[in-house]
Every structure is written in structure tokens, then in C-alpha cells.
Amino acid sequence: MQFDIAIIGAGVVGTAIARDLSRFDLRVILLEARADFGDESSKGNSALMTAGFDTPRGTLERQLVTRGFIRYQTEAPAMGLPIRRVGALTLAWSDEQRAIVEHEVAGARADGFSSVTLLDGADVLRRWPHFSPGIQCAMWAPEECIADPFSTPYAYVLDAVANGVVYRPSFAVKRADRLTNGWRLEEAKGQAVTSRLVVNSGGLRADKVEGLAGYSDFVVRPRRGQYLVLDKAARSLHDVIALPTPTPTTRGILIAPTIFGNVIVGPTAEEVSDPDDRRTTPEGLAKLREAMHRMAPALEQFPVNTVFSGMRPATDRSEYQIIPRLSERWVTVAGIRSTGFSGALGIAEHVASLLVPLFVDARRKTTTNAIVVPDLAETSQRPWQDNARIEADPRYGEIICHCERVTRGEIENAMASRIPPRTLKALKRRTRAMFGRCQGFYCGARIDAIFNSGRNSEHT
Ligand SMILES: Cc1cc2nc3c(=O)[nH]c(=O)nc-3n(C[C@H](O)[C@H](O)[C@H](O)COP(=O)(O)OP(=O)(O)OC[C@H]3O[C@@H](n4cnc5c(N)ncnc54)[C@H](O)[C@@H]3O)c2cc1C
The missing domain is CATH 3.50.50.60 (FAD/NAD(P)-binding domain)
Structure with missing residues (x-):
């Protein structure tokens, strides 16, 4: 064809x-x-869904991120995709940082991001007392969101x-x-x-x-970013995107909630030569711990469930x-x-x-077929919490991954999807199974069995 x-x-x-x-x-x-x-x-x-105020001014990137953000707000919910507006704080502890943050607020407002404001340090600590004392001020961007990557x-x-x-x-x-x-x-x-x-x-x-x-x-100059994933208990303390004051070269290591209920600390920014070099390193993880210690030492009491790294396709x-x-x-x-x-x-x-x-014949179609994906957000109702659904189909009452409370019904649905996962890691991304504290230690074998039987039925 x-x-x-x-x-x-x-x-x-x-x-x-x-x-x-x-x-x-x-x-x-x-x-x-x-x-x-x-x-x-x-x-x-x-997985921050950003309005674009911190992208370089006057660039195509700024224009497209701003537009992407608006479209996501309107189109994602219809596809079942969760989005949570948690807001972002850029924090300043020193006089020098205060000047930078004030400048950033003025710039964002001049560029039309009118919801961006400057918060006084005392206000910040009253509302988020787990941050290090001595905050002078913060840029508050209330529209910043988290979503499902x-x-x-x-x-x-x-x-x-x-x-x-x-x-x-x-x-x-x-x-x-x-x-x-x-x-x-x-x-x-x-x-x-x-x-x-x-x-x-x-x-x-x-x-x-x-x-x-x-x-x-x-x-392409791949730039690796390492992360710590803190246990869900950390969420009781931290439910906002927190960034350090940016420097001319980096926006720094942030602490942010995830849509799945955890808190992440990251990313580092390291140029690497191999795009597949997704190692986490002792030096990288030490940097993340140091950043957490500097910004929000109260978070250090929570266990780290896992670490991972991503790779930016920079050039x-x-x-x-x-x-x-x-x-x-x-x-x-x-x-x-x-x-x-x-x-x-x-x-x-x-x-x-x-x-x-x-393409001269390419007319816009008059009808489109809608799709809906499972909503995996921690704050949304999950199948194991839905009695009517469990009564109609007991597979939603059979929890396979206990850390993330993922049921047999959800895993089997993923396997039966029009685009089924073709690797165990893909199944993990489709359902949240094995994302939790045990990282698949207890449920891995059962999930593997469902995955393999789903794969076999796909091929028969
Ligand atoms: C650490 C980190 C933090 C980030 N944080 C955020 C954030 O908070 N908010 C945000 O908006 N963005 C964030 N990003 C950026 C975002 O993740 C990237 O901009 C985005 O994922 C890039 O997507 P892509 O489709 O261009 O590239 P990719 O996801 O890499 O997709 C490219 C695809 O092309 C395929 N491919 C390559 N070569 C071939 C070939 N020869 N034939 C067929 N297929 C091929 C690859 O297999 C791959 O699937 C972050 C990125 C990183 C790494």
C-alpha cells in the first residue's frame, strides 16, 4: 500500500x-x-503539564507548549486521561535568588501568564511548612499540572x-x-x-x-535525568511542584507529586554519549538527595521505593x-x-x-471514533473501589498487584486491548502493576503468567 x-x-x-x-x-x-x-x-x-511560562521567550517552543497545554486541558479528559492542577512554586532563599525570582514573575506576567504571582516567604512556609526555613519569596504558578506520562x-x-x-x-x-x-x-x-x-x-x-x-x-546530544521515587506516604506532606531558583544553565532539580500518588525528586542533567545509557549512578542519586535535603529535609524520613532515569532528546x-x-x-x-x-x-x-x-484531497473527516483509556490516577476511583463494577465482573475484585491495587480485570483488559502490551514493562505502564513498594517482588510471577497467557491467546 x-x-x-x-x-x-x-x-x-x-x-x-x-x-x-x-x-x-x-x-x-x-x-x-x-x-x-x-x-x-x-x-x-x-510528567509536568506546563503552561509554558518557563520556556524560552519568543520561540516556537513557547508557542507550541502553550497551545499543547490548552489542548490537553480540553481533549485529555474525553480520552480518560487524568490531569491534576497542583501548581508550581519556584523558591528563593537568598537575596540573589529573590532578585531572579522577582524577575521571572515580572517576565511571566508581561508575557501574558497573568495567574503567576509572587508569594511572600512567610506565606509559603505557612502553607507548606515542610520546606527549609528562611524562604524569602516564591513564584507561584497555580495552573501547572501533573498528568499520566x-x-x-x-x-x-x-x-x-x-x-x-x-x-x-x-x-x-x-x-x-x-x-x-x-x-x-x-x-x-x-x-x-x-x-x-x-x-x-x-x-x-x-x-x-x-x-x-x-x-x-x-x-542529538542525549541528556540523562535521574530520579528518586519516594513512597506514597510522602504525599501527605508534599503535594505541589517545587523548583529551586533557576540558573542560566539549568532549571534545577524539582520535587513533584506524580499522578500515581508518589513524590519524585529529579531530574539530574548529564550529557551522555550513549542514548541507551539509562543507568542511575551513586553520584547522580547523591545529587538528588542533596537537593531534597536543601529544599525539603522533612521528606528525607520517607523511604525511596525506586530510582530511574530518563533521556532527553536534546541536540x-x-x-x-x-x-x-x-x-x-x-x-x-x-x-x-x-x-x-x-x-x-x-x-x-x-x-x-x-x-x-x-494533499489536495485531504478533507477533514466529518466523524471521528472516540477512545477511552483507563484512568490510573491515585485520586480517581479505581476498579477495586467500585462495588457495582465488581458485582458485574468479579475479576475487578481480584487484586493481583497489592501495592498499587491493580486487579485481574484491568490486567486482562490491557492484554485484550486493540494495541496490547508486547513486553512486561509495557503492561506495567498500561496498568500501574508492579509500580509500588515491592516493585513486582510479590506479584511479578502472577502478572507474568497473565501476560504470557494473554500473549498466547493473541497468537492463537
Ligand atoms: C528527564 C526528563 C524530564 C522531562 N520532563 C518533562 C516534563 O515534565 N514535561 C514535559 O512536557 N516534558 C518533559 N520531558 C520531555 C519529554 O519527555 C520529551 O520531550 C518527549 O518525550 C520527546 O518525545 P519524542 O516523541 O520526540 O521522542 P521519543 O519518546 O524518544 O520517541 C521517539 C521514537 O522514535 C523511535 N525511533 C527512533 N528511531 C527510529 C527508527 N529508525 N525507526 C522507527 N522508529 C524509530 C523510538 O523508538 C522512539 O519510540 C522530559 C524529558 C526527560 C528525559
Whole structure:
């Protein structure tokens, strides 16, 4: 089949682009190298849905993040995606930091973020007494949200497929040949697709994908971010996004609640040469503990359930690398370093606005098929709490993962999904199973058994 548009890379950005393009009469294919979507940069982040006030002023990034944030508020709930407005504080303890924070507040307000205000230190400590004493002031951004980083690309790809996009996991593009009317993309075993236009949203490997087509405008410089995940008990003390005063080079290590009920401390910012080097290191973890000690020492009493690291798809350029080579039918959407979770729907809309006019027959569809993903937020009602649901189907009363209270019904539903998880880690991201204190020590074998029986029935 000849496609109109082939998207390389099913991270949060590629899946959002696929979803937006699915609204038009276009033949679209989404190609993903890994067994599951969202399995690279998009799986390890802070999951802050930001309004964009702290993105560089006057940039395309600011414009797209702001737009993505607005779209997410209106479109995510209909897809079942939870979003919680917890607000963000940027804290200042010294005179020097006070001057920076005051400047940031003035800048944000001048840029139209009118809800951003300056709080007095005493007010901050009255409301959040667990922070280190001596706070002089803080920037308060009440609209900042937390959301679900794993279900978001799931919802986007499910929606795209429900509306006609072809999704091909385990298709790592290794070769791109220019044709008179588009491109031929080939994977390692020789399978190929042809398409009139290509979108490269290859994240950490976007420069390699560019190289296949003969382009070399930027180089990816992976930047690792390590995190501590504090036990849920920490949430009784900390339910706000807390950031240190930014410096000219970094916005620093934050302490934030997660949608799943934990508190995270991170990320570090380390340039690494290997995009797969997702190690956590003694030095990195020590930095995180030091930051927690400095900002909120009361949190040190809570156990660390786990540690992880994510990898930002940064490049040797400071800006997003959105390069529309429309006459060559190759559009690059790369270098979406630190704000892609928030910006994805803004980026998708921007890319669709560039591409759709090239296809004269691509009318907007009059109807779309809606999808809903399970709401995994700690504050939402979960199936184990829903008596009517358990009565109708006792599988929702059988808890398999006791730390996160994930039921057999939820795990089996994930396995039966239109896009089932193809790895145990993907199943974990779809359900929260094994995310808790025991990290799968007690439930791992049972979950593995359900996963394998689900995989077998998929193949029979
Ligand atoms: C530590 C950290 C903290 C962050 N915090 C936030 C935050 O709080 N808020 C926020 O908005 N953003 C945050 N981000 C940024 C956000 O996570 C990224 O901007 C976003 O995930 C980038 O998505 P992507 O789709 O561009 O890349 P990816 O998720 O990496 O997707 C690219 C995909 O392309 C595939 N691919 C690569 N090469 C090929 C090929 N040859 N053939 C087929 N497929 C290919 C890959 O397998 C991958 O699935 C953070 C990032 C990190 C790392």
C-alpha cells in the first residue's frame, strides 16, 4: 500500500501527530522501532503539564507548549486521561535568588501568564511548612499540572488507529530511498513501505534517521535525568511542584507529586554519549538527595521505593528542530528536549497545518471514533473501589498487584486491548502493576503468567 504520510517514531510526539493527521482523509502509517510505543524519551520524565511560562521567550517552543497545554486541558479528559492542577512554586532563599525570582514573575506576567504571582516567604512556609526555613519569596504558578506520562501516548496511538492510522511496531527504519513521488522506507529484514511524505519524529535517534535521507542539520546530544521515587506516604506532606531558583544553565532539580500518588525528586542533567545509557549512578542519586535535603529535609524520613532515569532528546541546538522540507517531502520534528509531553498536541497541530495543505484531497473527516483509556490516577476511583463494577465482573475484585491495587480485570483488559502490551514493562505502564513498594517482588510471577497467557491467546 502506498501511504500519504509515514511517521517514523511513536513517542509522545509521533503519536500525537498521527492522531491529528487521522482527522483527515489521508493514508497514514506510524512506524516504531521498538516493540511498544513511548518506550524511549517519553517513558522517563517528570510528567509536568506546563503552561509554558518557563520556556524560552519568543520561540516556537513557547508557542507550541502553550497551545499543547490548552489542548490537553480540553481533549485529555474525553480520552480518560487524568490531569491534576497542583501548581508550581519556584523558591528563593537568598537575596540573589529573590532578585531572579522577582524577575521571572515580572517576565511571566508581561508575557501574558497573568495567574503567576509572587508569594511572600512567610506565606509559603505557612502553607507548606515542610520546606527549609528562611524562604524569602516564591513564584507561584497555580495552573501547572501533573498528568499520566504513559497513558498519554497510549491514548494518542489508540485514537489514531481507531481513526484509520496504520501502526507498525518493531519496524526500525534502516534505509530511506528517495523516489520521484516520495520515499521508500525499509527495515532490517527487508520489509518496506512507500510514502509520499515522511515525518521524522525519531527522538533520541532522529539524527540517525536524518542521515538515512542525507540530512545532517543537527546532532542529538542525549541528556540523562535521574530520579528518586519516594513512597506514597510522602504525599501527605508534599503535594505541589517545587523548583529551586533557576540558573542560566539549568532549571534545577524539582520535587513533584506524580499522578500515581508518589513524590519524585529529579531530574539530574548529564550529557551522555550513549542514548541507551539509562543507568542511575551513586553520584547522580547523591545529587538528588542533596537537593531534597536543601529544599525539603522533612521528606528525607520517607523511604525511596525506586530510582530511574530518563533521556532527553536534546541536540547541539537550543531550539526545537522542526524543519519542514516540504518540497523534498521530508519533515523533521526533533530536538523536543524537555517539554514534549506538554507540547505534543501543539506540535501535532503545527505539523498537521504544514502537511495537510499539500494533499489536495485531504478533507477533514466529518466523524471521528472516540477512545477511552483507563484512568490510573491515585485520586480517581479505581476498579477495586467500585462495588457495582465488581458485582458485574468479579475479576475487578481480584487484586493481583497489592501495592498499587491493580486487579485481574484491568490486567486482562490491557492484554485484550486493540494495541496490547508486547513486553512486561509495557503492561506495567498500561496498568500501574508492579509500580509500588515491592516493585513486582510479590506479584511479578502472577502478572507474568497473565501476560504470557494473554500473549498466547493473541497468537492463537
Ligand atoms: C528527564 C526528563 C524530564 C522531562 N520532563 C518533562 C516534563 O515534565 N514535561 C514535559 O512536557 N516534558 C518533559 N520531558 C520531555 C519529554 O519527555 C520529551 O520531550 C518527549 O518525550 C520527546 O518525545 P519524542 O516523541 O520526540 O521522542 P521519543 O519518546 O524518544 O520517541 C521517539 C521514537 O522514535 C523511535 N525511533 C527512533 N528511531 C527510529 C527508527 N529508525 N525507526 C522507527 N522508529 C524509530 C523510538 O523508538 C522512539 O519510540 C522530559 C524529558 C526527560 C528525559
